[in-house]
Amino acid sequence: MKTVSPKKRTLISADDEAAVTDIRIAPDGRVFVFGTSRPVLEMLSDLGWGDQAVTARIQALQQTAAETTQQESAT
Amino acid sequence: MRLPNFEEPGQWHLAHCQLCEHRCLANRSAGERGPCQALTEARVFRQRVEWGEESELIPSHLFYLSGCDLRCAFCIAEANAFDPLRGTVLTADFLRQVIPKGRAQGAKNIQWVGGEPTIHIPSILSAMAGIDDLPPVVWKSDFYGTPEAFELLDGVVSVFVPDFKFGNDECAQRIAGVSRYFEVVTRNLRLAAQQADVIVRHLLLPEHWDCCFVPICEWLLREMPTVKLSLRDGYLPMWQARQHADLSQLLKPGIGDRAREWATQLGLNVIR
Ligand code: SF4
Numbered sequence: 001m002k003t004v005s006p007k008k009r010t011l012i013s014a015d016d017e018a019a020v021t022d023i024r025i026a027p028d029g030r031v032f033v034f035g036t037s038r039p040v041l042e043m044l045s046d047l048g049w050g051d052q053a054v055t056a057r058i059q060a061l062q063q064t065a066a067e068t069t070q071q072e073s074a075t
Numbered sequence: 076m077r078l079p080n081f082e083e084p085g086q087w088h089l090a091h092c093q094l095c096e097h098r099c100l101a102n103r104s105a106g107e108r109g110p111c112q113a114l115t116e117a118r119v120f121r122q123r124v125e126w127g128e129e130s131e132l133i134p135s136h137l138f139y140l141s142g143c144d145l146r147c148a149f150c151i152a153e154a155n156a157f158d159p160l161r162g163t164v165l166t167a168d169f170l171r172q173v174i175p176k177g178r179a180q181g182a183k184n185i186q187w188v189g190g191e192p193t194i195h196i197p198s199i200l201s202a203m204a205g206i207d208d209l210p211p212v213v214w215k216s217d218f219y220g221t222p223e224a225f226e227l228l229d230g231v232v233s234v235f236v237p238d239f240k241f242g243n244d245e246c247a248q249r250i251a252g253v254s255r256y257f258e259v260v261t262r263n264l265r266l267a268a269q270q271a272d273v274i275v276r277h278l279l280l281p282e283h284w285d286c287c288f289v290p291i292c293e294w295l296l297r298e299m300p301t302v303k304l305s306l307r308d309g310y311l312p313m314w315q316a317r318q319h320a321d322l323s324q325l326l327k328p329g330i331g332d333r334a335r336e337w338a339t340q341l342g343l344n345v346i347r
Contacts, residue, residue, distance in 0.1 A: 019123040026311075026325055028325075028328065030325070032311055033309075034151065035121075035123060035125055035127065037124065037125065037126065038124070038180070038181075040126075041127075052332075052347065057127070057133060059130070060126075060133050060134075061126065064134060
C-alpha cells in the first residue's frame with residue numbers, strides 16, 4: 001500500500017472539528033469524500049485515487065497555486 | 076456590490092413569513108414556527124473552505140446554516156439540517172472574523188448552503204451588509220423559495236447553485252414532503268437565470284433515473300439548454316433513507332459517468 005508523508009501544509013489548524021472532511025468507504029470499496037479540504041484533495045491525488053472529478057479539482061488547485069505565486073511575486 | 080433595501084421586506088417576512096413556498100405566514104419575530112422551525116436568527120453549524128465543489132467555484136468558503144423547509148429523507152446533513160437552533164448565531168462580527176481566514180486559504184467566494192439559506196435571507200443579508208469587502212456570493216439552494224425571496228437576492232448573488240432534486244411532484248412529496256415541487260423549482264430557475272449565473276446540480280438517486288434524472292434533463296434541454304449542469308454521484312443512504320426501499324441502496328457503480336455521458340449526448344452543458 002502506498003503511504004503518503006504528511007506535508008507541513010497538510011497539518012490542519014481547524015477552528016473546530018466541523019472542518020474535518022468525512023470519508024466513507026462503501027462495502028464494495030467505493031470511497032465517498034465530503035467537504036474536501038485542500039490537503040485531502042492533495043492526499044487523494046498522491047494516492048492515485050483520483051477519478052475525473054478529482055483530476056478537475058487538482059487542476060483548479062494548481063491554477064490557484066500559480067495565481068498565488070504570481071500575486072506574491074508582484075507584491 | 077449592491078445590497079438592496081432588505082430591512083423592511085426582511086422584517087415583514089419575519090412577521091408574516093412567505094420566504095418559501097410553504098407560505099405559512101408564521102410570525103417568526105413573535106416566536107411562531109412554520110414547517111422549517113426557524114425563528115429570526117440564522118445559525119452556522121459548519122464553515123470551511125472546500126475543494127469538492129464545481130471546478131469554477133473552488134476554493135469556496137461554505138457556510139452551512141441549520142434549518143430547512145424541505146425534509147429530504149436522504150439528507151446528508153441529517154439532524155443539523157433540520158434543527159435551526161444548532162450552530163453559532165450568524166452576525167456581521169462572525170463574518171468579519173471568518174471571511175479573512177477563508178480568504179487566506181484561497182477562497183474566491185463565500186457560499187451559503189444548508190439546511191436551506193432561503194429561510195434565513197433577512198439574517199444573511201443583514202450580516203453581509205456589515206462587511207465592506209464582501210467576496211462574490213454563491214447561493215446553493217433547494218429553490219423552493221418564493222419570487223419575493225428571490226427579489227431580495229437580486230443583485231446580491233453572483234452564482235446560484237440550485238439543487239434540482241426531483242423530476243416530478245410525486246417523488247418530491249413522498250421523499251421531501253413538499254407539494255408543487257416541479258412547478259416551483261422550474262419557475263425559480265427561470266427567475267434566477269435573469270439575476271445571475273446558474274449551475275444546476277442534480278444528485279443522482281438510486282432507481283430515480285426515469286422519474287427524476289431524465290425529466291430534469293429534458294426540461295433543461297427545452298427551457299435552459301445552455302445552463303451548466305453538474306451531476307453528482309455521491310449518494311449515500313443517510314438520515315431516514317432506509318425508510319424508503321429505493322433510497323436504501325447505493326448507486327450502481329458507473330452510473331455517474333453513464334449519466335454524464337447521456338446528458339452530454341442529449342446536448343446539455345455538463346460540467347465537473
Ligand atoms: S421559510 Fe419557514 S416560516 Fe417562512 S414560509 Fe417557509 S416554512 Fe414558513
